[in-house]
Amino acid sequence: MAGRSRTGRSGAEASATDVRPADAAWRTPTFRRLDARLDTVVGGRTATQLEGLRVRTVGDLLHLVPRRYFAGTELSDLSTLEPDEEVAVLAEVRSVRAHNLPSAGQHTGRKPRLEVVVTDRRGYLTLTFFGAPHLIRYWEKDLRVGARGLFAGKVRIFNNAFQLSHPDFVILGDDGAVIGGAARNEDMAAIAGSALVPIYPQTGKLRTWTIGSCVGLALGSVEGLPDPLPDSVREAAGVVDLGSALRGVHQPTTRDEQHRGLDRLRFDEAFALQLTMARRRADAAAHGAIARPRRPGGLLEAFDARLPFRLTAGQQEIGEELFAELAGTAPMQRLLQGEVGSGKTLVALRAMLAVVDAGGQAALLAPTEVLAAQHRQTIARMLGDLAEGGTLGAAEHSTDVVLLTGSLPAARRRDALARVASGEAGLVVGTHALLSEDVAFADLGLVVVDEQHRFGVEQRAALGAKAVAGSGARPHVLVMTATPIPRSVAMTVFGDLETSTLSELPAGRAEVSTVVVDVRRQPAWVDRAWHRVREEVAAGHQAYVVCARISSTPPPSAAARARALEEGDEAGFEPEDAPPAVAVEDLYAELSAGPLDGLAVEMLHGGLPSEEKDAVMARFAAGETDVLVATTVIEVGVDVPNATVMVICDADRFGISQLHQLRGRIGRGGHTGVCLLLTTAVPGTPARDRLDAVASTRDGFALAEVDLEQRREGDVLGSSQSGRRSSLRLLRVLDDADLIDAARGLAERCVADPELADHPGLADVVTDVERKAAGDWLERT
Template identity: 55%
Template sequence: MGDTTLESPVAAVFGRATVTRKRVEDDLGLRTVGDLLWHLPRRYLETQGDTELGALTEGQDLMVVAKVLATDVRSHRARPRLAFRTTVRLATAGGGPTLEATFFAKNGPHAESLAADMPPGSRGVFTGRTKQFRSQWQLSSPHKVMFEGSPAQVDPAVAETLRGLLPVYRVSGKIDSFTILTAVRTALDMVGEIPDPLDRADRERFDVLDLTTAFQWVHAPADWAQLTRAQQRFRFSEALITQLVLARRRAAVRRLGARARTGGGGLLEAFDARLPFTLTAGQREVGADVEADLARDHPMNRLLQGEVGSGKTLVALRAMLRVVDSGGQAALLAPTEVLAQQHHRSITAMLGDLASGGMLGGHPDGTAVELLTGSMTKGQRREPLLRIASGEAGLVIGTHALLEDHVSFADLGLVVVDEQHRFGVEQRAALTDKAGTPPHVLVMTATPIPRTVAMTVFGDLETSVLAELPAGRAPIQTNVVPLADQPRWLDRAWERVREEVGKGHQAYVVCPRITAGEQEEGESDPSQAADDADWFDEPVDEAPKRTLAAVEEVAPLLAEGPLAGLRVATLHGRMPPEEKDRTMRAFAAGEIDVLVSTTVIEVGVDVANATTMVLLDADRFGVSQLHQLRGRVGRGGLPGLCLLVSYAEAQTPARERLAAVAATSDGFELSRVDLAQRREGDVLGRSQSGFRSGLQSLRVLRDEKTIVAAREAAVAMLDEDPDLTTRPALAAGVAELEASTASEFMDRS
């Protein structure tokens, strides 16, 4: 046993129990003793009192401490012979539902023995999957361990093991939590002292437990105080190693260097001179930060967070012009063609003759502005591609088309990513890789999604915030229209639309679908906002039993019904680009009263006269999308109104999301709501869905202080010893993470 290490195969723990071992390996992916010990409990049960149950749902894997109310032994005819079963009725705390658990026996004496083990009044831990039969909740395929009763009925060693807090593990298939519990405690005895990547001095310095004690206390805590100390050790260790990797990556990028972009031309000065308004204090402050970043010889990696309409694009444009003044090129990557076209139109309009560099009548300090989108034909792309490759085009605006292999730049100095959560890590990396030296990177978002917030907290991005709105922006009133409770409120919503149009204003109606069975490209899966069953007891949001609102169905119904007589048009991503552009121009010109659209208008659409938005099936959109969408109204100094229409029931996660959006217009606050519901996603890797967090123990919101402390510790350690030569075990942990697939993308995030 003394030869067992964390690298030993898990078979060392299970011995001859080959079936159990194979299930642990195949179902849970635990192949070494270390894997087993790192399979940390997901929650804990108090064994001193019965478990208090809330509402139950079919199919829950349940583990409860309960008292036996009654025991019943019966035989029944089961081919080809007589079968026996022992059924117990269980009571939990707080007057919750009673449970029935049936244990099948091989013969009558065995059934009677089972009943004797569970007499009325005895207590134990019971596991199984919930199901309902004739209005009675049952535990199917139950397991039990009794720890209260007469000495003849309870194993003293088992009773001692179950004192204090009982860990509940993530299980799968036919493996139950007791099997994992027994295996883990056997492994702890076999391994003995566990190598610790933190030496004694570091543990004292950071006030954390040694690793051996932390494993013992997390798997067998006597009380909550021991558990808290153990969890703190694991969280700090994970944060520290992560921070060390991030810090080393940042240092490596700095060593690669970037070309300082300090200006020197007259383009930015000429642009500033013709601005018809004064920059806000926030825009000036953030602009100075960006300017300082661009002047350094290592890449900028900055997140620009600003409320919808706060002027992020202007800050980004001024940064792009500074890079062009420095002899380089700047690319703006937009997630949709509508947004790319909008950016191209607005930037060209703001620049005026400064956007006609090299052309007859162009400004002597001007540059060329090119648009590149996926719908452009090969012939339409030829000239822009040549001007981009030659460097004649200083400003390049495009969609995913910019990422294609045949797109090359003469000197790409700055990449601006708009609404960065719409792009994967690899997509952003594909554009930055087109530069000879690492380009400066500025990412913009109105509401950081969970992964962005996580990366921000972890210190991978410098953060700038535009908190104030420019003059002319009006507040937006947001209300939930709960059709499950108040079905008649929908009629009032359409009346409000008519009232606003009657005042000479315009409105959006947003649907989650194009047609009844067609989802808008890039639209988020509504289940993304739901909970991960591994971490929560709540079920994932169920698909609606009714058909979701679709543009092609809603528009004619409105035009013939509550909005009859108004000019109603449609817009969605499957329309030809020319038709989309024509529709948006008509709406901007006031030729359309109500635009029924998908989320294609989520970002970049700027129609000052639009004051009202009705979001149908609003619960099917994420928090970030809702915040972005409502930002399309109230842009012309007129008060905005956003109505979130939903059939979701009260007190469900979906309604809670809508209530949160209605309660605040603070983008960072909403990002925390989003993060709390969706989790971090794979913070260090490719996944951005929020499910299956790549973090084992850390949670970004809960552990912000720990993460910040670990970042400070990591910086101090690397200042003392850049290669961690005096801490070989810690260096090994850092190297393992650096070598992992996830870490390949950390410096590109």
């Protein structure tokens, strides 16, 4: 598996560009059949409906694991029902009553209905049926008091009680066999008659038994499916073959059979990801990198001599670690994580300068234009005249620092591209614009990716591929994050990287206290928050006010919303039934004319033109602005040491790591700070628990564990790592850390084993992961 892929290209190149048709002839029989389009098995209409569950192929459907199972003798827990939820419950009939049935020869003028109350012997659920009198009497025969049945429909609230209106149902005997109601739905009868009844996630008009029937067709289409994994891998993992696993998950006869099937599918997910990561590590090592050793008397040495402070022990240790790897011919692939304000940017800049000294270029990829501009300004300020390469009077060993973003005017962009392509620009800072096809480097030696949680493997692979065309070598890669990563996540999200951690903060960082303000129960505290802002300004300091969105009106187009999301201007926890979050534009107007009247107040958000954003930040950094009302564009990288107070409105709309990042913008200059979290969240709710956790500690690693417990891991191979979308379907990195670790070890052995290097099943496991990851990324970009 090591070295080049079977297509003759590297894993990174193949993943970013080689999205092949699912039924290509080179696929092994297993993957050709699993990649078959779903409409060829279940029909076009049903296949379209299943897309709502991210199910597009036979394999997708067979990996759609039931949410739960129950035997025909078990009753569902009715206390878990939620309004507007599509459910299938096993319950016992408690009472039956017909309404508006006409006597012989008479008409009531009202629609006949049957009202049935079912129970789990603890709670109750009402079922209401409408129909002609003969249907009402027909249903009464099946729905007798004491009968047990499977009832399915959408939960509604009527007269303050949960109700299913006209649900589908079957009646079950003592042994779980269907004895009534089957005429209404054959698919439901088939699934209800199973030894264990699988209950699938539902979407639209597709109820669980319809999905179960589709699964049955899919299982039939892959009968005799060869296993993609070699016997030795299955034996080492202690899992059953794939065919047995799929039958055990979807048509189990015992709980043990179902558990063994699920164990195999969970292992497959962990192993496929770890095998892909191991292949990428081996692939990068096989390509090699150009050694970039430190050069005495160069730019790095000149920069170090000008530093007005001593590096922390951690910064020195990790710096030496990076220099040693940069001097080697194996490409560095390292994750640098550390607390907010721990000095990661300084460590990265010193590595970038070492590469420039060695004749190469270094690129810094940032997630937003505001952050990219901040990085460019910070680097230029730290370097001074060392950043004036190519100009008259520039210092010896100086270089040029170029900013490249999507909104640059055409003339400035042409000039920036020319300086990057010629090698005149040793340091290049940019956003996703660096990934564009027209961006060419003279000699890209180091890629630094800031705030990795905004990017993914595919994005850094695309930037790294820009160095392949010239020499065939790979650039060194340094990934930074101020969102601490638990080891279980690092094995998964950053499986192709080694990890370094900056655990200490530089001297001079001040204490920041955090207070949760309940705006409903403590309205006077809100007024006090604005008084506190005025007090800090009067003391010569500055303040941030953070909002979850730009405007009280929605963006006019999908493109505008996409731009807002790109700049981090949408919170990730907006409840559907919650009142609208406070908007920057509205609060800016309110504060300027009210509580903060007389102060220099400005607003900043991702919807502003690039030049205006830069000007606003420049004025705030220079101390000309007292209060900055902003979205989360100030979340990372913004460094204004004079800012001492932050008010976060609708704080419950943000995630833990986002709140921790925002809080890190204050207390950076030796002055104590205060962060006020304004919320309407009720104590005891998950939203309030998030805020209380943030208020209780500034330990980012402890908060990362809490955050991970509350949310999914995010998309591992793509750019969306917010938790709302995860490429992990079955794994939870906290619960399955041991499985992921074991899969990683087994994957490394497979990559190193010459007998398995050309195994078609393992090669296709990797290709399948990369193809799907590349497809997701291409869809988003």
